[in-house]
Amino acid sequence: MKQLLVGLSKNKKAVIGLSILVIILLVAIFAPLLTPYGASARVGRPHQPPSWEHWFGTTRIGRDVWTQMIYGARTSLAVGFGAGLMITVIGTVLGIIAGYMRGKVDEVINFFTNMILVIPNLPLLLVLAAFIGQASPLVIALILGFTSWAWGVRVTRAQTLSVREKDFVKSAEMLGEPKWRIMTFEIFPNLISIVGINFIGSVIFAVITEATLEFLGLGDPNAVSWGIMLYNAQNASALTVGAWWDMLAPCFALALLGLSLALINFAIDEVANPRLRTGSRLNRWKMLVRTGEGRI
Amino acid sequence: QDEPLVLTANAEAATQWVRNFNPFSQASMRYSTHDFIYEPLVIFNRIQDNEPNYRLAESFELAEDLMSVTFTLREGLQWSDGEPLTSADVVFTYDYLEAHPELDFVSIRPLFESIEAIDERTVQFNLVEPNALIATQVVGMPIVPEHIWSEIEDPATFANEEPVGSGPLTEIARFTPQVYDQCRNPHYWDNDNLAVDCMRWPQLADNTQVLGALAEGSLDWATSFIPDVENTFVARDPDNHHFWYTPSSLVSFSYNLEVPDEDLSKAFNDVDFRRATSMLLNRQDIVDIAGFGYPIVNDDPTTLGELYADWVDPAVVEEFGQYTQFDPEAATALLDEAGYVDANGDGWRDNPDGTPIAIDLMVPNGWTDWIDAVTIASEDLQAAGLNVSISTPEAAVWTADLIEGRYEMTMNALGAAAMPWYAYNRAFNPGDEGVSRFVAQRFFDDELTELLADFPQTQDREEQGDIMNRAQRIVAENLPLFPVYNSPSFYQYNTSRWTGWANAEDPKFSPVVTNTNPARLLQLLDLEPAQ
Amino acid sequence: MSHAPILSLDNVSKTFGGGKAPVYAARAVSLELTPGRTTALVGESGSGKTTCARLIMREYEADEGKILFKGEKLGTGQFADLSAYRRAVQMIFQDPFASLNPAHTIRYHLERPLKLHRKDLAKAEREAGIVKLLEKVKLPADQMLEKYPHELSGGQRQRISIARALAVGPEVIVADEPTSMLDVSVRLGILNLLNEMKRSLDLALLYITHDIATARYVAEDIMVMFSGQIVEWGPVESVLGNPAHPYTRLLLSAVPDPDVRLGEATDFSPDDIVAIRKDAAQAQSEVREVGPGHFIRVPGGTAQA
Amino acid sequence: MAFLLRRLAFYLAAFIAAATVNFFLPRVMPGDPIQIMFGSANANLTVENLNALRLTFGFIDAPIWQQYLTYLQSIFTGDLGRSIRYFPAPVSEILGRATIWTVGLVGIATILAFIVGTGLGIFAAWKRGTRADTAISLLAIFTTAVPAVVISLLALFIFAYQLRWFPSGYAYNPLLDPALSWTYISSVIYHGTLPMVTMFIVLLGGFAITMRNNMINLLGEDYIVMGRAKGLSENRVMFWYAARNALLPTVSNLAIALGTVVGGSLITEVVFNYPGLGNVLYQAILARDYPVIQGQLLIMTAAMLIANFLVDVSYVLLDPRLKKA
Amino acid sequence: MSAPVLSVRNLSIDYVGEDSDFHAVKDVSFDIAKGEFFGLAGESGCGKSTIAFAIARLHQPSALIRRGEILVEGRNVLDLDKKALEKFRWTEVAMVFQSAMNSLNPVLTIEAQFHDVLKTHLGLSREQSRKRAEELLALVDIPAERLKSFPHQCSGGMRQRIVIAICLALNPKLLIMDEPTTALDVVVQREILQRIDVLRKELGFSILFITHDLGLMAQVCDRIGVMLEGELVEVGDARQIHTAPTHPYTKKLWASMPRLRGAQIGGEASL
Numbered sequence A: 001m002k003q004l005l006v007g008l009s010k011n012k013k014a015v016i017g018l019s020i021l022v023i024i025l026l027v028a029i030f031a032p033l034l035t036p037y038g039a040s041a042r043v044g045r046p047h048q049p050p051s052w053e054h055w056f057g058t059t060r061i062g063r064d065v066w067t068q069m070i071y072g073a074r075t076s077l078a079v080g081f082g083a084g085l086m087i088t089v090i091g092t093v094l095g096i097i098a099g100y101m102r103g104k105v106d107e108v109i110n111f112f113t114n115m116i117l118v119i120p121n122l123p124l125l126l127v128l129a130a131f132i133g134q135a136s137p138l139v140i141a142l143i144l145g146f147t148s149w150a151w152g153v154r155v156t157r158a159q160t161l162s163v164r165e166k167d168f169v170k171s172a173e174m175l176g177e178p179k180w181r182i183m184t185f186e187i188f189p190n191l192i193s194i195v196g197i198n199f200i201g202s203v204i205f206a207v208i209t210e211a212t213l214e215f216l217g218l219g220d221p222n223a224v225s226w227g228i229m230l231y232n233a234q235n236a237s238a239l240t241v242g243a244w245w246d247m248l249a250p251c252f253a254l255a256l257l258g259l260s261l262a263l264i265n266f267a268i269d270e271v272a273n274p275r276l277r278t279g280s281r282l283n284r285w286k287m288l289v290r291t292g293e294g295r296i
Numbered sequence B: 001q002d003e004p005l006v007l008t009a010n011a012e013a014a015t016q017w018v019r020n021f022n023p024f025s026q027a028s029m030r031y032s033t034h035d036f037i038y039e040p041l042v043i044f045n046r047i048q049d050n051e052p053n054y055r056l057a058e059s060f061e062l063a064e065d066l067m068s069v070t071f072t073l074r075e076g077l078q079w080s081d082g083e084p085l086t087s088a089d090v091v092f093t094y095d096y097l098e099a100h101p102e103l104d105f106v107s108i109r110p111l112f113e114s115i116e117a118i119d120e121r122t123v124q125f126n127l128v129e130p131n132a133l134i135a136t137q138v139v140g141m142p143i144v145p146e147h148i149w150s151e152i153e154d155p156a157t158f159a160n161e162e163p164v165g166s167g168p169l170t171e172i173a174r175f176t177p178q179v180y181d182q183c184r185n186p187h188y189w190d191n192d193n194l195a196v197d198c199m200r201w202p203q204l205a206d207n208t209q210v211l212g213a214l215a216e217g218s219l220d221w222a223t224s225f226i227p228d229v230e231n232t233f234v235a236r237d238p239d240n241h242h243f244w245y246t247p248s249s250l251v252s253f254s255y256n257l258e259v260p261d262e263d264l265s266k267a268f269n270d271v272d273f274r275r276a277t278s279m280l281l282n283r284q285d286i287v288d289i290a291g292f293g294y295p296i297v298n299d300d301p302t303t304l305g306e307l308y309a310d311w312v313d314p315a316v317v318e319e320f321g322q323y324t325q326f327d328p329e330a331a332t333a334l335l336d337e338a339g340y341v342d343a344n345g346d347g348w349r350d351n352p353d354g355t356p357i358a359i360d361l362m363v364p365n366g367w368t369d370w371i372d373a374v375t376i377a378s379e380d381l382q383a384a385g386l387n388v389s390i391s392t393p394e395a396a397v398w399t400a401d402l403i404e405g406r407y408e409m410t411m412n413a414l415g416a417a418a419m420p421w422y423a424y425n426r427a428f429n430p431g432d433e434g435v436s437r438f439v440a441q442r443f444f445d446d447e448l449t450e451l452l453a454d455f456p457q458t459q460d461r462e463e464q465g466d467i468m469n470r471a472q473r474i475v476a477e478n479l480p481l482f483p484v485y486n487s488p489s490f491y492q493y494n495t496s497r498w499t500g501w502a503n504a505e506d507p508k509f510s511p512v513v514t515n516t517n518p519a520r521l522l523q524l525l526d527l528e529p530a531q
Numbered sequence C: 001m002s003h004a005p006i007l008s009l010d011n012v013s014k015t016f017g018g019g020k021a022p023v024y025a026a027r028a029v030s031l032e033l034t035p036g037r038t039t040a041l042v043g044e045s046g047s048g049k050t051t052c053a054r055l056i057m058r059e060y061e062a063d064e065g066k067i068l069f070k071g072e073k074l075g076t077g078q079f080a081d082l083s084a085y086r087r088a089v090q091m092i093f094q095d096p097f098a099s100l101n102p103a104h105t106i107r108y109h110l111e112r113p114l115k116l117h118r119k120d121l122a123k124a125e126r127e128a129g130i131v132k133l134l135e136k137v138k139l140p141a142d143q144m145l146e147k148y149p150h151e152l153s154g155g156q157r158q159r160i161s162i163a164r165a166l167a168v169g170p171e172v173i174v175a176d177e178p179t180s181m182l183d184v185s186v187r188l189g190i191l192n193l194l195n196e197m198k199r200s201l202d203l204a205l206l207y208i209t210h211d212i213a214t215a216r217y218v219a220e221d222i223m224v225m226f227s228g229q230i231v232e233w234g235p236v237e238s239v240l241g242n243p244a245h246p247y248t249r250l251l252l253s254a255v256p257d258p259d260v261r262l263g264e265a266t267d268f269s270p271d272d273i274v275a276i277r278k279d280a281a282q283a284q285s286e287v288r289e290v291g292p293g294h295f296i297r298v299p300g301g302t303a304q305a
Numbered sequence D: 001m002a003f004l005l006r007r008l009a010f011y012l013a014a015f016i017a018a019a020t021v022n023f024f025l026p027r028v029m030p031g032d033p034i035q036i037m038f039g040s041a042n043a044n045l046t047v048e049n050l051n052a053l054r055l056t057f058g059f060i061d062a063p064i065w066q067q068y069l070t071y072l073q074s075i076f077t078g079d080l081g082r083s084i085r086y087f088p089a090p091v092s093e094i095l096g097r098a099t100i101w102t103v104g105l106v107g108i109a110t111i112l113a114f115i116v117g118t119g120l121g122i123f124a125a126w127k128r129g130t131r132a133d134t135a136i137s138l139l140a141i142f143t144t145a146v147p148a149v150v151i152s153l154l155a156l157f158i159f160a161y162q163l164r165w166f167p168s169g170y171a172y173n174p175l176l177d178p179a180l181s182w183t184y185i186s187s188v189i190y191h192g193t194l195p196m197v198t199m200f201i202v203l204l205g206g207f208a209i210t211m212r213n214n215m216i217n218l219l220g221e222d223y224i225v226m227g228r229a230k231g232l233s234e235n236r237v238m239f240w241y242a243a244r245n246a247l248l249p250t251v252s253n254l255a256i257a258l259g260t261v262v263g264g265s266l267i268t269e270v271v272f273n274y275p276g277l278g279n280v281l282y283q284a285i286l287a288r289d290y291p292v293i294q295g296q297l298l299i300m301t302a303a304m305l306i307a308n309f310l311v312d313v314s315y316v317l318l319d320p321r322l323k324k325a
Numbered sequence E: 001m002s003a004p005v006l007s008v009r010n011l012s013i014d015y016v017g018e019d020s021d022f023h024a025v026k027d028v029s030f031d032i033a034k035g036e037f038f039g040l041a042g043e044s045g046c047g048k049s050t051i052a053f054a055i056a057r058l059h060q061p062s063a064l065i066r067r068g069e070i071l072v073e074g075r076n077v078l079d080l081d082k083k084a085l086e087k088f089r090w091t092e093v094a095m096v097f098q099s100a101m102n103s104l105n106p107v108l109t110i111e112a113q114f115h116d117v118l119k120t121h122l123g124l125s126r127e128q129s130r131k132r133a134e135e136l137l138a139l140v141d142i143p144a145e146r147l148k149s150f151p152h153q154c155s156g157g158m159r160q161r162i163v164i165a166i167c168l169a170l171n172p173k174l175l176i177m178d179e180p181t182t183a184l185d186v187v188v189q190r191e192i193l194q195r196i197d198v199l200r201k202e203l204g205f206s207i208l209f210i211t212h213d214l215g216l217m218a219q220v221c222d223r224i225g226v227m228l229e230g231e232l233v234e235v236g237d238a239r240q241i242h243t244a245p246t247h248p249y250t251k252k253l254w255a256s257m258p259r260l261r262g263a264q265i266g267g268e269a270s271l
Ligand SMILES: Nc1ncnc2c1ncn2[C@@H]1O[C@H](COP(=O)(O)OP(=O)(O)OP(=O)(O)O)[C@@H](O)[C@H]1O
Pocket: C016, C017, C023, C024, C025, C043, C044, C045, C046, C047, C048, C049, C050, C051, C052, C210
């Protein structure tokens, strides 16, 4: 864990990704300080282009796009991290149990995992969201959490299978450690990077999927979120009537959040797997070769 | 011959065309089936005081006792395959409805005792009870050819791919999932008046696409919500791109007067509370912002508004008109006076007895203009201290909840009709409780019920007016509905290929191309190729 | 010191796979571990050494035969409870890099067995216990406790593993190739440490290896395993000095010996090798004593002792 | 062979399970399709008429298990019922028509994205640490992180609305009759390009990153070093030693990636109004067209299963270690 | 003594780090004569493989050859360009890696892996290379049918022998064996080494044999170099290194090796 954090702090991609994420986080937390307007108050004429008063213009019904965007960040982050956490927890718990217990337990978990993996996820979510009707961000997060853990189980299980063969697990067993302790204290700490990747990946997935479902009109139109912004902009034919700011603002926000998370994910991968690491070492090497200090 | 003269139109949004011209299949037939393939007996011109335009029928006559109506068909009518069209076909159609009740999409057959053919061209409908309005109802049901339909075993699933009809455009010259062409009926009785050889129906999935087609000029006739129509459509070719929006269905807010929640029930059933609510609705803002300015504000306490302006009793409006004007100060004053103040200090007004009021305002998900309207309304309601929150269930759930009375407050629509009686009858008929969402507010008044029952019993316009005056007084006084606006019937047209369109300067009939407007046939017949 | 055996395997068998191609990982294995004595189990890779260790550790249940601890059958009586058995029998693994959890400190590794099996100890006593353990394995406690395994050398880690095994106060230690992953220069230190522990704590030690030279260095008794069977066993000097089973002889001839140049000791041709291995893989039930306490299983085929 | 048989058995079980979920899902959904059909229409139906209609749409009141059996029977005979929205068109017909477009769009985009993405991944791994690698990695990260909705909307905004290079909807010019003529085919290509490119971009990054990381993980393997030691050309080692082996996990991931493909195509189709399966499903959900939703999910699942099976087969072909098993 | 096949001169190799370098090989020089069996001993991490990789020029970035020359038959390997390097590899220096399991490409048949080499360097057709491969396999006593097999279908010892056969395909002058037998058991190890020794005598190539098993090395090598932390601390005749080591480290290594026969070593010699 400590190694992972130290590694990340030295990784350029991680630093950039984390910085963006922290900025988004701060903006979300301090949203009320960053805008004079309320999140869903009508504060101007419809579809006004960006101006000094309305940095990112106004929406079709006269809300401030910038305000919606920074308040929407709260929703996206909450849904992303909430659902991401759920997906990761379920995936990790089931994955470790399946991988460690093996036998019948494993077979059952594995069967369901594989089955969920072969049912196309987004269509299923669409149907579920439609079934639930008014899917608030919380509900979306819950549905995502309950339907999207399969991938996590698969990778965690695979990794657990290899960790459980390590001698330190054997020695813990021989010491008479109870099973739950072996799973939580011996195996789990060694899956941190896998879990981390799974978590960030799930967050990305949740953010994207929430926005998608809302864009398709399956969300709660009263929510303040980027997906609902897209949905409203689409319904107001924002692009057709030339109100590009209405559509592009949430697009930009989603892309930025996605990018920051993806950079972090890539970085965790690099830190966890030294082979993937390139960067400064290689630059120094190149410099040394160029200056004739040596060769291969 | 030269190239056929083609009129391109769009009336329904779809991702693909499925070939279905079954006129009884309200939900799945192509919208061009009625009127264009199956011509009505008579078309009543809604915007010209229901003046009859005789089509298949050359006349009709209502019996003195209002217990029967007799239609006389034109001479020499033929189906599009050349077979004669006679009163037997009419009788067959109604017998058919009796045998297959699922086809009766306007539930008309139960109104009749019997239907008989008097001769080749005359058919008489015998009623179960007196009804002065029966003719306007009869014409809503298409007449189908006996020689075709008598062979059909399962008419509900019959797609009628090669329709044999009575209207101007019966020949399906081309049909693909993306476009179909519907061309001239060689045996059409009124072919001399018809300049259009074929109507072309391109598949368009949504408003945005209709706008695209309109803007580039490929569509001649459309009925679609177009955002910012002046800029996005008219400005593209101001000489040829036009629109004309007329008032249509009434959109209003309502409380559920039979709401199960006791606290809410107290408030909702207090007319002062309702009046205050109505005075908190900023109709102009809702129309301007949620409706892009297209709808027509309805601030008439009787709900009749511009749509039925002829029927409005000015005295009633004079007396109760104040309650349908946006006036937050008066509203809060009224609430304060009636005792709706914040008793528990949570910032929201409570009942006079101190019980809390928290209102759920329900609107179907996906109906964006409604959601916007409700949002605007809720802002003003909240500003006045009413704890209103919005929920957006699926349209199906919303419909079911309205029908079954499982809601607190909603926005609802009531279709436009030839006269206000239809609207009132649909909104305040106790028989429809649990059946239709139009009575969702559940305002049932014995006197009103009686008045509505009396109305069809008379043919006399004055007597009818009298009844309506009394009815609208009851409605305005009790304010069960808070009218907000009449939604526009969208109508866009392009004059570069065809002329003769109805518009504000020449409001000859309603030219909207939706399948609920039979007058569209009149518009079709009035078109002439542009020079 | 002479003791009665504390742990014994009696005709224990374990088969994996079953079906068409069963793997006989242990076939009628009998062995005895005695306090204060080291028994070496040698044999080539895949011969079943680890399987024996795991049977003893009760990671698998035997298909046939029984394992007796202090004269009682496992799973019954005093040792019905696994944890009492775990306290008495501990294991040391081959790979010092894999046998410590990289996520935990040395303190954690030594604290856990005490917490699990010495619940009576107060915190301070436990702390003292940990320090004493580290002293036993000759590591400086003050520098070690807060370190993570990856900060230690291979030899140091293996010492920690030993300390951990000792923490519960075991009577039997099974060491499965404890030095094969270590550098030559630290190997001996570990072997010496094990020997010392055995003596001072009167442990019964099962030393599993494929390096016969180290077996000779640490063990009093030796057992040669092939294809799941113990083909020859007895006192180290006797078995290594007078190997009686053909496979033992083959094995000894192949052990690198710096004193004998390659090509000089060519007593087995490739064909011989194939034949011997084939014979030795047959089930052999007849046991013959070839010296005092020195036995072989008589090969069923043509080869004669 | 045994491996494939085992997989087949699993797929069958998965299919039946999916079909079961599929059966119950719409049945627990609130809202009555008939009411939706008439809810906003101006029709005025009596309760009797509504019930008569319900019957004709197959909403029978038989016990649920009986309905379930009938359902299972009908899906195995390929009868998916009739659409409610496009009544009485059979669901199979509606889906069949849409399938062509989706398969074309998704198939080509996926294959292209797989080839190009994998190629980029190989290249980046081989040149790891160089500027090319950094550029490719960042690009790949970016495309995987940005939602398909955003990419689609941006493409629509820039290329259809601003630049007007491409149309904003349809699979071909609707006034053309499908024919094997150049006009028709060119129209199909013209209309398909934008959605296809969008999907291609959506999928590209994932393939590139997986391949790159797999490759890098393999590059230290002895057999790759041995390949180089053997004096083989860079290309031979890169493709026959590194890429060939790195492809194995990529291929097995491909099966799972197909879920993303289906999701991505749904969005793309909706945004570009492309008449494919995704769009049909979306419209069906909005219209509560249960039979179409059911048929759709079933077909998508079946397609996923078949695709997974094909991936399994190709896995066996690519990895000789599995052949004997 | 004729000219050495391999001559390493003052070789220093670093692994470049983010801010400092790790000196893996420090100023190492040694020669291998024609037909010689040369052993390189030393503990894990002392730089043995690094030297081996440098000789075949197999290093990848982060490895940096700071100084020195590697002469194979008098030609400096470090000066070869890409084309020359590809030609040089395997024709002059072939290499057996630690784990046979992993040094054969799992997705190619044995035949294809022979063909690879034979086609690249000699331009042989499939037919010709199959013939040659059969001959080579015969040398290591493996039946020709094995050509059709995939690596996973062969046992560990068999695979190791196949690798050796592939190494011999081009009659290289030098065979580098980096711990080729650590994964095998002693009987198989013995068999393989014996076979290599025979082939060496027959074909006349030299061998650079890397292992940390000093006993084995003393048994098979003609000369031995002992490495300690990147430095070559002692080079000498195998017998001399065994019987009369000069460097204290070498002495310590011997002292910590238990004996199979004869007097046992003193227990406290090490530590
Ligand atoms: N869990 C298992 N399932 C199936 N086969 C097994 C299992 N464990 C061991 N085997 C097989 O049993 C045989 C004996 O294995 P074991 O690990 O006991 O050998 P070993 O002598 O310890 O070998 P090594 O020296 O390589 O550690 C081998 O053929 C092995 O493949």
